[in-house]
Amino acid sequence: MRTVLLRHMVAGQKGTIARVGATGELGRRIRDMGLVPGTPIQIQGRAPLKDPVAIRTRNFTLTLRNNEADFIEVTVEEEP
């Protein structure tokens, strides 16, 4: 069990959101999409230019830019 930034996770890796550091508009948007602490996520893949990143959460697929993923800390279950 360790906590990493969402940006540094690799495709297929699973984890649980530990903290969302974003405030203001971005923070609000992240929460509206259901990314709050305790939510399980899995990395689905990355766009051809490695940014944005696609994640699977709450039974839907969400994409976000790497600089947005930097605000999200994830507790990962196992070493990739």
Add this chain to the structure above:
Amino acid sequence: MNPKSAEELVALAGNPNCGKTTLFNAITGAHQHVGNYPGITVEKKEGFYAVDGRRLRLVDLPGTYSLTAYSMEELVARDFLVHERPRVVINIVDASNLDRNLYLTIQLMELGIPIVLALNMIDAAESRGIEINAEELSRRLDREVVPTVARSGRGKDDLLDTVARVASDPRDWQPIHISYGPDIDPVLDRMEAEIHAADFMTDTLPARWTALKFLEEDEQVLARGDETDSALSERLKAEARQVTEHLQKTLASYPEAIIADHRYGFIAALLKDGVVRRTQKADRLYLSDQVDRVLTNRFFGPLIMMSILYAVYHFTFDYSEIPVQWLESGFSVLGQWVESVLEPGPLRSLLVSGVIDGVGGVMGFVPLIMLMFLAIAFLEDTGYLARVAYMLDRVFRTFGLHGSSVMAFIISGGIAGGCAVPGVMATRTLRSSKERLATMLTAPFMNCGAKLPVFAMLIAAFFPGNRPRIMFLLTLVSWIMALLIAKLIRLTILRGPSTPFLLELPPYRLPTFKGLLIHTWERTWQYIQKAGTIILAISILFWALMAFPGLPESRKAAFEADRNAVLQSLPVALKQAVAQQEAPDDLPADAREQWANARKALDAVDQSEALAGLQNSFAGRIGMAFEGLSRWCGLDWRTNVALLSGFAAKELIISTLGTAYSMGKPAEDRDRPLSQRLASDPDWSPLKAMAVIIFIMLYAPCFATVTCIVRESGAWKWGLFSMAFNTVVAFLMAVVVYQGGRWLGIGG
């Protein structure tokens, strides 16, 4: 019974991609109309439905994930609920994705407005192994819950009966009380009591909801509070600030985040133990995900995307070609008919050159616009457009744009030959206003179908043998310019950080035929209505610029004398025949030659008169007034007039150049194509041609496009800005090309 008295207002609310519009179409069918909310471009759809002798007026609110003040759509939805106070809100939720969809539901319940939950796409959820106990959910929420499948209409009648029942029993709004934890709850109670005591905005907003919004620092509610009672507003803000400071110290968090956490906690508790049951493993890969492994693959993804975009482009332009030609020839037949029944004069000229040509020019585009919207609606409804935005966002973000900008660029002519009118309209898929405006302002730099014939003519004249290479180069130049100017705009007048991306990739779905048709038609109709009316006004204005003031009588008389001189030289028998365009069949061979010469001489007089008229017209005077400036990039007054006419429609550049360059030339010369005439004109050179091409590529968009920019941006200033700014950019670039070329000594 008066049906009006029994009309009930019902709103449809739900997340994007939850099947809201499909349900709206299923309920209202063709009985709907689309407009915009006053002052903004968010679409407002309304439809009617009769059930149990009541008439329901349904309003389809924009799809939102939340009721915060994040986007225009959310503000519109919230203001509608608060000010219009619909009797019932049908809240559509995606059954496969209940926990995130219920986030909006909870916020509707915090507001207290009566809701009926439509548990939509229940079939898709079941096939994914998700079973939902609707009765139990209804009991726990204390709201009606109806399972539906909007695509097939399943559950529709049940839903409407339920809505009618709830509507027939009007109740006060009943906000639910959720616990937001020990740090928030006591303050919230205190603030609620204060708001109640002062009747602070309670005429429209529930007290607890207002308190909650103060804690969430909702800009719109805070601003309204300041206006209503600034003293109390300041006091509430101070209390909220205190909580914020406390939470910052103890939990490094904000009230807004804590409140959201508790909402999700409430939802989790709601769905636990017997509401949602999964019969399959949650992380199983569905068909949609497997398709995405190919379609967004690092290698195949971009290749497939290029092919699909290219196919869209071909589909629209190939299949619209024939109907466009039909419409064009229809309008030209109409024009000829008017010419045949009316005497020559200003009225005939106004009807033919102003009204019919102007409106015909816009209506001629209708089949193209329609197919374009059909293609976009298809890509949008299948879910592929979201993937395009996902794959290209990295590139476009570098230039201050958004992944979704690519569609607007391609439609505008990114592969050469589009049209900026549907291109500007395609920016609707962009949610954030700054990126959307920047896209809208730069998309017209693309080489649209109307610029191409002008380029083709100039290339044929000055760069023969290099056509494909030059054409490709011009496409590249337009992309580079559009992206660089977008960056410039985003660094200056539209400066600001990029808005959050966070885009949902909905599962791939086959669109419904009905949905596609309704979508396509409503957008096409808007184009016909709005562009049609303004274009009519503009084309009349341009007709007037080119037609007035007419030549003074003395000069008209001089041309008339020239014509008479030609006629006098002919034998009497031929005078009648010369008035006709075609030589009569019974003419003897020697007379035929005489007829042809006379005809050419008369045409030459007509052309000279037309040119003299053009030179004397307001447009001609404008062209000459700008000659001093335009010489910097090599343009003379005749080209200026042609470019001015290009404001009305770029296609007109060629015909105006044709008129302007036929003066005083021997008749044989005039029969040669325009490109040959320009190539042999001492005033033209390859360098000048290149400067003109660059100018045409970049200068002010045509009026149809400007009209669209005004409508889509909601402000005249952006339409005027695009005209002025693009012309300045075009002038500077043309000067660089022309003066740079001369300095280097090529083709000057």
